[in-house]
Amino acid sequence: MDMAIALILSQDGITNGAIYALLALALVLVFAVTRVIFIQQGEFVAYGALTLAMMQSGVLPATVWMLVVMGALVTVLDGGLALKAGQGRRAASVAGWNLGYPLALAAAVGGLAVNELPLAVQVLLTLAIVVPMGPMMYRLMYQPIASAPVLVLLIVSVALHIAMVGLGLLFFGAEGQRTPAFSEFSLELGPLMVSAQTLWVLMVSVLLIVALYQFFERTLYGKALRATAINRVGAQLMGISPTLAGKLTFFLAAFIGALSGVLIAPITTIYYDTGFLIGLKGFVAAIIGGLASYPLAAMGAIAVGLLESFASFWASAYKEVIVFTLIIPVLLWRSLCSHHVEEEE
Amino acid sequence: MRADRLVLGAFLALLLLVPAILSPYYVTLLNYIGLYAMVALGLVLLTGVGGLTSFGQAAFVGLGAYTTAALTTATDLPGWLAWAGTSPWLTLVVGLLLTAVVAMLIGSLTLKLSGHFLPLGTIAWGISLYFLFGTMESLGGHTGISGIPAIGLLGWTLDEGGEIYYLIWAFLLVAMLTTHNLLDSREGRAIRALKGGRIMAEAMGVDTSRSRMVIFVIAALLACASGWLYAHMQRFVNPTPFGVHIGIEYLFMAVVGGAGYVWGAIVGAGVITVLKQWLQNWLPSLLGATGNFETIVFGLLMVLVLHRAREGLWPILKKLVPVRAVRKTIDADAEPLPRRTLPKAGELILEAKDVTRKFGGLVANNNMSLEVRAGEILALIGPNGAGKSTMFNQISGVDTPTSGEVLFLGKPVAGHDSREIARMGMSRTFQHVKLLPTMSVLENVAIGAHLRSDKGVLSSAWRLDRAEEARILKEAARQIERVGLAEHMYEEAGSLALGQQRILEIARALCADPCLLLLDEPAAGLRFKEKEALGELLKKLRAEGMATLIVEHDMDFVMSLVDRVVVMEFGQKIAEGLPDEVQQNPAVLEAYLGGVE
Numbered sequence: 001m002d003m004a005i006a007l008i009l010s011q012d013g014i015t016n017g018a019i020y021a022l023l024a025l026a027l028v029l030v031f032a033v034t035r036v037i038f039i040q041q042g043e044f045v046a047y048g049a050l051t052l053a054m055m056q057s058g059v060l061p062a063t064v065w066m067l068v069v070m071g072a073l074v075t076v077l078d079g080g081l082a083l084k085a086g087q088g089r090r091a092a093s094v095a096g097w098n099l100g101y102p103l104a105l106a107a108a109v110g111g112l113a114v115n116e117l118p119l120a121v122q123v124l125l126t127l128a129i130v131v132p133m134g135p136m137m138y139r140l141m142y143q144p145i146a147s148a149p150v151l152v153l154l155i156v157s158v159a160l161h162i163a164m165v166g167l168g169l170l171f172f173g174a175e176g177q178r179t180p181a182f183s184e185f186s187l188e189l190g191p192l193m194v195s196a197q198t199l200w201v202l203m204v205s206v207l208l209i210v211a212l213y214q215f216f217e218r219t220l221y222g223k224a225l226r227a228t229a230i231n232r233v234g235a236q237l238m239g240i241s242p243t244l245a246g247k248l249t250f251f252l253a254a255f256i257g258a259l260s261g262v263l264i265a266p267i268t269t270i271y272y273d274t275g276f277l278i279g280l281k282g283f284v285a286a287i288i289g290g291l292a293s294y295p296l297a298a299m300g301a302i303a304v305g306l307l308e309s310f311a312s313f314w315a316s317a318y319k320e321v322i323v324f325t326l327i328i329p330v331l332l333w334r335s336l337c338s339h340h341v342e343e344e345e
Numbered sequence: 346m347r348a349d350r351l352v353l354g355a356f357l358a359l360l361l362l363v364p365a366i367l368s369p370y371y372v373t374l375l376n377y378i379g380l381y382a383m384v385a386l387g388l389v390l391l392t393g394v395g396g397l398t399s400f401g402q403a404a405f406v407g408l409g410a411y412t413t414a415a416l417t418t419a420t421d422l423p424g425w426l427a428w429a430g431t432s433p434w435l436t437l438v439v440g441l442l443l444t445a446v447v448a449m450l451i452g453s454l455t456l457k458l459s460g461h462f463l464p465l466g467t468i469a470w471g472i473s474l475y476f477l478f479g480t481m482e483s484l485g486g487h488t489g490i491s492g493i494p495a496i497g498l499l500g501w502t503l504d505e506g507g508e509i510y511y512l513i514w515a516f517l518l519v520a521m522l523t524t525h526n527l528l529d530s531r532e533g534r535a536i537r538a539l540k541g542g543r544i545m546a547e548a549m550g551v552d553t554s555r556s557r558m559v560i561f562v563i564a565a566l567l568a569c570a571s572g573w574l575y576a577h578m579q580r581f582v583n584p585t586p587f588g589v590h591i592g593i594e595y596l597f598m599a600v601v602g603g604a605g606y607v608w609g610a611i612v613g614a615g616v617i618t619v620l621k622q623w624l625q626n627w628l629p630s631l632l633g634a635t636g637n638f639e640t641i642v643f644g645l646l647m648v649l650v651l652h653r654a655r656e657g658l659w660p661i662l663k664k665l666v667p668v669r670a671v672r673k674t675i676d677a678d679a680e681p682l683p684r685r686t687l688p689k690a691g692e693l694i695l696e697a698k699d700v701t702r703k704f705g706g707l708v709a710n711n712n713m714s715l716e717v718r719a720g721e722i723l724a725l726i727g728p729n730g731a732g733k734s735t736m737f738n739q740i741s742g743v744d745t746p747t748s749g750e751v752l753f754l755g756k757p758v759a760g761h762d763s764r765e766i767a768r769m770g771m772s773r774t775f776q777h778v779k780l781l782p783t784m785s786v787l788e789n790v791a792i793g794a795h796l797r798s799d800k801g802v803l804s805s806a807w808r809l810d811r812a813e814e815a816r817i818l819k820e821a822a823r824q825i826e827r828v829g830l831a832e833h834m835y836e837e838a839g840s841l842a843l844g845q846q847r848i849l850e851i852a853r854a855l856c857a858d859p860c861l862l863l864l865d866e867p868a869a870g871l872r873f874k875e876k877e878a879l880g881e882l883l884k885k886l887r888a889e890g891m892a893t894l895i896v897e898h899d900m901d902f903v904m905s906l907v908d909r910v911v912v913m914e915f916g917q918k919i920a921e922g923l924p925d926e927v928q929q930n931p932a933v934l935e936a937y938l939g940g941v942e
Contacts, residue, residue: 141648150461159645159647160644163641163643163645164644169637325473328454334458335457
């Protein structure tokens with residue numbers, strides 16, 4: 001291996017690492033606020049990438065219909081409750097957001113010639129379709145059992161993961177997709193060619209991390225989420241609705257997932273089930289941060305990305321094995337540091 | 346004949362007849378159900394009973410299958426290993442050993458951490474092993490290994506579905522019996538305490554990390570045995586059935602069937618296997634595409650089960666079969682458990698010297714000293730926030746003082762975990778009652794005797810522990826009668842009133858045969874008569890030479906019972922002495938009633 005190869009591998013590693021870092025941040029956030037281990041994060045990545053790809057090939061993305069169905073279910077549940085309580089205006093607003101919005105979106109995407117729209121609009125439409133599924137999923141699947149033990153929530157996540165993979169196969173087919181790069185130019189840095197997409201990934205990741213930081217430090221909602229993460233009951237007593245916190249968290253996680261998918265779709269071929277492995281690598285990073293520390297998780301993500309790209313050079317067949325074995329020393333270290341017995345929730 | 350035995354007998358007879366009645370298609374289906382149920386059984390133990398879970402069980406199945414496949418088909422085994430390839434029965438032993446080692450490695454990495462690290466660790470392990478199977482040339486890569494020999498048993502060769510059927514179901518039934526026995530034993534009670542009762546179990550001397558390891562290894566071994574049977578039934582292995590998604594399917598079987606019940610494993614394996622067959626035939630034609638669409642149904646079904654019937658199907662089915670639970674019998678002739686020699690009355694048992702505990706700038710305990718002697722009851726009282734609970738934690742070893750020390754029987758308490766302290770003879774109750782609500786009062790109390798007995802997992806599994814078990818139950822029953830809960834002995838502990846639950850905790854603490862009893866607000870929630878009875882009991886224990894430290898709010902109760910009182914306020918001792926003296930002490934009056942202007 002010479003310097004040039006090492007540089008190329010590092011570039012790949014850091015690009016992927018940036019994506020893993022975003023996913024790891026979302027995983028830590030979801031776990032801290034809702035105690036849900038968000039296994040299906042990877043599916044949001046795949047849904048984001050493949051929805052965009054479907055739009056570009058001029059097909060109406062089937063994820064729109066999934067959004068309509070989920071929205072209809074939420075409308076029945078929440079709208080029904082509101083009507084029972086005699087809150088007609090609330091029921092109308094529930095129906096508007098959960099039924100009106102998906103239908104309007106379906107009409108827009110179906111009516112426009114989406115493959116001829118500029119890329120930025122396609123990306124926006126993709127996010128508009130995939131991201132609302134996050135809070136809807138929280139409403140339908142987690143809210144009824146929000147106080148269940150971590151283990152039960154984890155099993156629900158796993159169940160939703162495999163259901164989403166199955167649906168992914170149904171929606172997108174078994175073929176892999178790759179979308180065109182956001183822009184064509186590339187940057188020459190000494191011996192290294194940095195592609196525009198790499199710059200996009202890094203730039204968006206950094207921007208998103210800064211934005212999230214600002215959100216959590218400066219805004220009331222961000223602080224409400226932090227408060228919920230630290231003490232759920234205490235936050236509830238201060239008037240922070242755990243339901244709102246859950247939906248907001250899932251919104252952020254779905255946004256991060258779908259955006260990551262859109263960003264990497266030009267770099268790697270995405271299949272309906274690719275998301276799982278990508279999400280799990282985010283997990284390895286999150287575990288490095290103990291599912292609690294954001295900076296450690298982000299650094300872990302870069303390490304995972306670098307390890308993966310160098311491993312694929314030296315022993316490509318064993319790439320996955322090597323990446324997942326990385327958690328062993330981390331777990332060992334954590335295990336040696338922990339002394340006290342704790343009660344599981 | 347007991348109704349439960351009758352139902353079981355009918356089920357076994359039916360199983361025996363199946364290959365004669367049903368077509369080979371159904372026999373094969375039942376073979377798969379048996380194999381899957383064995384893996385699901387491990388998850389029942391791990392998830393439903395122990396509150397842990399693993400997504401890597403399919404990888405353990407693979408380890409069992411690939412071990413036997415590689416060893417029995419290899420032609421050039423090195424000399425030291427050549428013996429292993431000669432018979433499938435030897436490769437079973439090798440596979441089980443290998444699995445045990447791997448499970449212990451994974452367990453030692455993750456089991457000390459919060460419960461969700463095990464499933465995450467096993468996902469990683471499952472994926473890694475799956476890729477290893479797929480890439481290692483010596484294991485046949487993605488094409489796999491074929492030509493695996495059939496199992497020979499007493500001159501028979503089990504090379505047909507209808508033959509290996511008996512072996513599979515015999516394995517499963519033995520595994521079920523073993524698991525059932527294990528859960529109904531000393532080790533079983535420790536395992537059942539893992540879900541929601543770890544702190545209590547540790548205080549009773551149970552090594553809960555070890556118990557977690559035990560169930561994880563057992564679950565892995567069951568999966569490995571299933572893999573061994575699978576390899577010799579199919580006579581061919583490839584990596585596909587051992588991926589993480591199949592590991593998830595195993596978990597579904599356990600949860601759908603009823604993760605807390607041994608029979609839930611069979612129900613779950615049956616339902617999921619049949620449903621999968623049916624969906625795989627039906628869904629692709631409905632959806633007009635090929636693929637594993639049954640995962641959509643499984644995933645949503647799973648969420649529905651967890652929302653609506655978290656206990657799974659077995660408890661629902663059980664109501665249809667009119668079989669009542671059999672009560673445990675207490676053997677009055679069982680030999681009593683050995684007792685420790687209690688220190689002589691007046692001997693110093695517990696001594697706290699200048700204990701200070703600071704939390705940052707807050708001094709919760711400041712230079713607290715107290716001592717308790719054998720045959721004496723000492724009360725620690727004080728207004729809310731005085732630091733009583735912090736002091737209790739320093740004494741019981743839950744927390745470590747910033748400075749000063751606590752000596753129990755002359756040995757420092759600091760630096761020892763709750764188990765060692767329990768072993769030394771200190772037994773406690775909890776301010777917020779900690780018991781296992783779905784277990785009977787008798788079994789809850791029996792946990793207290795954990796350290797007075799020593800039969801392990803293997804003797805429990807094969808019923809070699811019955812003599813000792815009878816002694817434990819007799820002791821538990823004796824303590825229950827002693828505290829006056831005899832009429833509730835077989836009820837679920839969670840159904841008792843709060844006051845009675847506190848009394849149950851005292852019985853459990855007594856079951857450990859301690860020489861120092863630490864009681865945290867034992868009279869809270871008791872009615873007048875119950876308080877009187879509790880007072881009588883504590884007086885009786887005192888006469889026997891027990892040393893008791895009691896933290897209590899009920900002044901009437903304390904003042905008529907105890908020998909000496911220590912009063913705390915703002916983390917410091919403000920008075921100490923006989924109950925009558927303390928009641929006259931101006932500092933105490935001020936602390937409780939406010940100063941006199």
